[in-house]
Amino acid sequence: MIIVMQKDAAKSDLESVEKKIxxxxxxxxIIYGETRNVIGAVGEERGKEKLQTLQSMSGVENVVPILKAYKLASREVQPQSSEVEIVPGLTIGGKEFVVAAGPxxxxxxxQICDxxxxxxxxxxxxxxxxxxxPRTSPYSFQGMEEDGLKLLAEAREIxxxxIVTEVVNPxxxxxxxxxxxxxxxxxRNTQNFALLKMLGQLDKPILLKRGMSTTIQEFLMSAEYILSEGNRRVILCERGIRTFETATRNTLDISAVxxxxQQTHLPVIIDPSHATGHASLIAPMSYAAAAAGADGLIVEVHPCPEKATSDGPQSLRPDDFxxxxxxxxxFVKVADREMA
Structure with missing residues (x-):
């Protein structure tokens, strides 16, 4: 249910409703708005009618059912678009178009510092x-683990x-x-619910990629796992889905943007590298992402793609990037955005 508070509702009214929920x-x-605040009450679907009793409480204007299966990710609960702060001065989901890049x-x-x-x-x-x-084959390069994290930290220092990096295991x-x-x-971890719940308990931005065979509703339900644990700093990433087409690694669902x-207030970015699997296709898909209304990109760049331990064919050289x-x-300017 969504509990819509009156414009002049006192702070004590809000606290009383929160306690009753x-x-x-x-x-x-609680979602704080410019003119009024609303409270999303999330939990067991059965018996939710008892939340209608909140209608009689002081400061409450209306109690409205949330129709979407994904409650907190829905624009029903939060009509205005979310902006996720990465670090002070850098936000995804606002006016600026943000690009993440690296190997x-x-x-x-x-390799990483250059x-x-x-x-x-x-x-x-x-x-x-x-x-x-996480590699399809157990014999493929699995990463440097903490040594790799230390090198990323050094590159950040320089x-x-x-840094945006993947966590594979809870x-x-x-x-x-x-x-x-x-x-x-x-x-591969889009529906690893144990992992999503743990990430939902962090106060840190989460970049959630869409699964290869995940519907949009399933994708948003995965985001809901993170949001329901208290972490509102979720960024969605469309990275291509699996279809019968073999000309590209995956099929970029640009219409998903x-x-x-329309469906969610969460920021949306595009990964053209995994979507296409070919370096020559990254630029046109990046331009399409900006035109479709995406909030940014995450692109693979490698100084020597032919020697890369993974995904060399879909990595841009620095000059091409x-x-x-x-x-x-x-394209960003035409889309009425600004490059961050």
Missing amino acids: IELGYQPH CAVEDRD TAVAVKQAGARLLRGGAYK TGLP RDVELVARYADVMQVGA PVLK QVMMDKLRE
């Missing part, structure tokens, strides 16, 4: 890089770029959180 066995989630996997100090310097010069605002790599959440500015959930924008970023600014 807890007494009824539900979790209150698929951290391989050594020179790439960090290059992508920053080109205009990237975050450094991406995998220290833990460039000032915040047991590694605390360790990765010590190093990362943004915790990434990869496509406006659909998600610079060219793409220069042209991307034109």
